[in-house]
Amino acid sequence: MSKVRLLSVKYATGLxxxxxxxxxxxxxxxxxxxxxxxxxISKFDLDYEHNIPTYYQVLAxxxxxxxxxxxxxxxxQTDGKFFVHWLVLAIIFCFLGFDELLLIHDRLSEPLRNSxxxxxxxxxxxxxFPIKRQYNTI
Numbered sequence: 167m168s169k170v171r172l173l174s175v176k177y178a179t180g181l182x183x184x185x186x187x188x189x190x191x192x193x194x195x196x197x198x199x200x201x202x203x204x205x206x207i208s209k210f211d212l213d214y215e216h217n218i219p220t221y222y223q224v225l226a227x228x229x230x231x232x233x234x235x236x237x238x239x240x241x242x243q244t245d246g247k248f249f250v251h252w253l254v255l256a257i258i259f260c261f262l263g264f265d266e267l268l269l270i271h272d273r274l275s276e277p278l279r280n281s282x283x284x285x286x287x288x289x290x291x292x293x294x295f296p297i298k299r300q301y302n303t304i
Contacts, residue, residue, distance in 0.1 A: 182226070185222065189210065189212070189218070189222060192210035192218075193210050193211060193219070195207075195210070196210045196211060215269060220267075221267075223263075223266050224263050224264075224266050224267045225263075227259050227260075227262045227263035227266060228259075228260060228263040231256045231257075231260040232256075234252055234256040235252075235256040238253045238255075238256055
């Protein structure tokens, strides 16, 4: 008889923390290499898109959506009181995962900014510090 081992909350949390710490360490090593050797490593840059931290974030959001949908289904089977709430939350997390992967927020930011005429101090402050990537990239 084989035992089915469920993923415990403590193990899953520890695994998430370890992965996040490893991503931060890789990012810091990349910054060190950038400032000492002038070589930019984009694969672990936390401020860059379509790299390993981004894909980790997509997986984390989609997995969260999956877990929330399991909660929604179990809620529906027991009393159904908050089924719609859990389902909407699962859909939101799923959308956030796809948004992170497909960069929907980046594509919509400029048209929304122009249509709502957003030119406030926060927007000006964000535009004041452009990131120039003029280094050799690995």
